[in-house]
Amino acid sequence: MPQPPAPKPLAQDPIAEARRHWEEHGWGDAADGMAAVTAVMRTSQILLTRVESVLKPFGLTFSRFELLALLSFTATGALPMAKAGARLQVHPTSVTNAVDRLENAGLAVRRPHPSDGRTVLVAITPAGRDLVPEAVAALNKQVFSRPGFGQEDLTALAGILTRFRRQAGDFDESPGEGVTAGP
Template sequence: MARRTPLQVDPIAEAKRQWAEHGWADAASGMSAVTSIMRAQQIMLGRVERTLKPFGLSFARYELLRLLAFTREGRMPMASAIARLQVHPTSVTNTVDRLVRDGLVLREPHPQDGRAALVSLTAAGREVVEAATDALNRDVFAEPGLTETDTVDLVRIVARLRRDAGDFEEPRPMPDPL
């Protein structure tokens, strides 16, 4: 996609001004925060998707491959993948179907639970996810477009929002050694 010419005015700042002008001043900051996060997500996802395109991967497919590559044996139950990726089971099933079709993962019966399935990374899948990770690290993650301080602050703020929304629990403190 061709790089667009930047707008002369920040449309989110203008929307915030309009919100206040139309009598919604109490919601204007929240609207601009939500809209800013959504626009930032579009920008980041665009960079990630452009980087993954040569590998034939979407971000969802990449995430599943990377999750499998992080496991000791390169496999996990579908239910575990669904829980860790925090997406609808149908989305994971569709992603697995595409990865199976492309020879990057296998769907295998669970050895202890006849109703469950395992997803296993193939050698081709491992090769693709490692190359894609190298590209993402180089082209996106090493320079996300923020300073290191801003990156740390942003992650901390968004993690607090996610935690407060019930996305995860703070780890309990470990007991002091005896």
């Protein structure tokens, strides 16, 4: 499936223009930071649009895909809803919404925890398990294998963003340690 056409480009870079205004207004000491943050946010919007367009034919959004993929990585195909939210770094309301929609689509179900009556598990269904590799193949082909960055840029960008996230307290993993996906 081909990627949708990109929107018509603007005549000038609005972030460069914002930087110029920042400097003109005497905020030049923060202009680089404003431009970098704004560029990351705009890039995120562009990439999310690409990902969402690939997932739309599967009836998925990126957040629902992430939850299904996470469940497919677990040994049992299920996780406590709170743990799923923590691993995806989203608010419990977002997990509830994603599970509601995945349940309506027959891709996930809620079930009681076998040993903790206070805990609700979210589990991937056989249909969800079947859908994950199809969606992954489409994402890999249409987005992840050609995201619009060269290999050196990808390596540098991943390193820079990982370092930023670690320093911001996003995670406390020591370099080289893996993250397990079991419940």
